[in-house]
Amino acid sequence: xxxxxxxxxxxxxxxxxxxxxxxxxxxxxxxxxxxxxxxxxxxxxxxxxxxxxxxxxxxxxxxxxxxxxxxxxxxxxxxxxxxxxxxxxxxxxxxxxxxxxxxxxxxxxxxxxxxxxxxxxxxxxxxxxxxxxxxxxxxxxxxxxxxxxxxxxxxxxxxxxxxxxxxxxxxxxxxxxxxxxxxxxxxxxx
Numbered sequence: 001x002x003x004x005x006x007x008x009x010x011x012x013x014x015x016x017x018x019x020x021x022x023x024x025x026x027x028x029x030x031x032x033x034x035x036x037x038x039x040x041x042x043x044x045x046x047x048x049x050x051x052x053x054x055x056x057x058x059x060x061x062x063x064x065x066x067x068x069x070x071x072x073x074x075x076x077x078x079x080x081x082x083x084x085x086x087x088x089x090x091x092x093x094x095x096x097x098x099x100x101x102x103x104x105x106x107x108x109x110x111x112x113x114x115x116x117x118x119x120x121x122x123x124x125x126x127x128x129x130x131x132x133x134x135x136x137x138x139x140x141x142x143x144x145x146x147x148x149x150x151x152x153x154x155x156x157x158x159x160x161x162x163x164x165x166x167x168x169x170x171x172x173x174x175x176x177x178x179x180x181x182x183x184x185x186x187x188x189x190x
Contacts, residue, residue, distance in 0.1 A: 027054050027058070029051070030051065030055055031058075032166040032167055036059070037060040038059060038063045041066070041107065041110065042068060042101070042108075042128075044124075047074050047113070048078070049074070049081055051110055053081050053090070056087045056089050065091070066093055068092075068094075069092075075094045097127055098127060099131055104131070105131060107133060107136055108137050109136070109138045110139050111142075115153065125157060129174055129175075133174075136173070139172075
């Protein structure tokens with residue numbers, strides 16, 4: 001995810017994801033996460049925006065969706081779809097990592113199908129942990145990561161702790177104590 005994939009590859013991927021959504025609806029996965037009106041959501045690696053658009057409808061006008069992707073066609077597609085649908089609660093971010101969002105403002109991060117493309121997970125996890133509220137949830141789904149590696153992959157470095165696995169996605173929470181390499185020390189246990 002350090003550089004955008006070629007445009008043709010993005011278009012092919014978008015078609016495949018559109019076909020996938022016929023059989024595996026984005027709405028079902030987002031309902032599993034527990035999206036509610038008024039929440040702030042970051043769709044990290046949003047691609048063509050299938051989850052971003054659905055999430056925007058679910059959180060309503062009192063909520064906000066931030067759709068982040070490194071590919072200019074992804075950002076463009078989300079903007080066009082949101083405009084056609086009259087959705088005003090989506091903001092796109094073109095970036096390979098940094099969100100530009102304030103600390104602790106996001107209720108839910110969607111990390112769907114992109115973690116295997118990240119060359120520096122520590123950098124990405126640091127950013128996601130920074131923007132998540134202390135009560136926030138990171139929802140993880142990636143068919144490219146073996147099931148027996150998902151929990152280890154997401155909890156490495158102590159950024160997140162495992163909560164549970166739903167039907168399709170895993171849920172993680174921000175760690176309460178400092179994480180390795182952060183310079184932050186765990187607070188003493190009472």
